[in-house]
Amino acid sequence: MTGLPICARCGHYVPNDSEPGEGPGVSSMSVPADAEQIWVCLPCGWHEAWQQAHGELGTPDSWPLQVPERFYKGLGSC
Numbered sequence: 001m002t003g004l005p006i007c008a009r010c011g012h013y014v015p016n017d018s019e020p021g022e023g024p025g026v027s028s029m030s031v032p033a034d035a036e037q038i039w040v041c042l043p044c045g046w047h048e049a050w051q052q053a054h055g056e057l058g059t060p061d062s063w064p065l066q067v068p069e070r071f072y073k074g075l076g077s078c
């Protein structure tokens with residue numbers, strides 16, 4: 001399959017691996033408010049929220065990065 005959206009942050013499909021191309025994903029929290037927004041996959045959205053809560057949110061300069069497997073298994077498991 002080609003043409004499916006790939007997450008710029010982690011390389012998985014947007015919005016998630018089980019439903020690639022079935023939605024827009026989420027706007028990345030790592031992108032400054034005055035910059036053009038980047039849409040990332042849902043697990044990345046959860047990972048960013050987790051990182052922000054822990055004061056560890058990075059910037060797109062560190063992309064691509066590895067997101068812990070538990071974030072791909074759904075919200076509530078992290």
Ligand SMILES: [Zn+2]
Nearest residue numbers: 007010041044
């Ligand atoms: Zn991602």
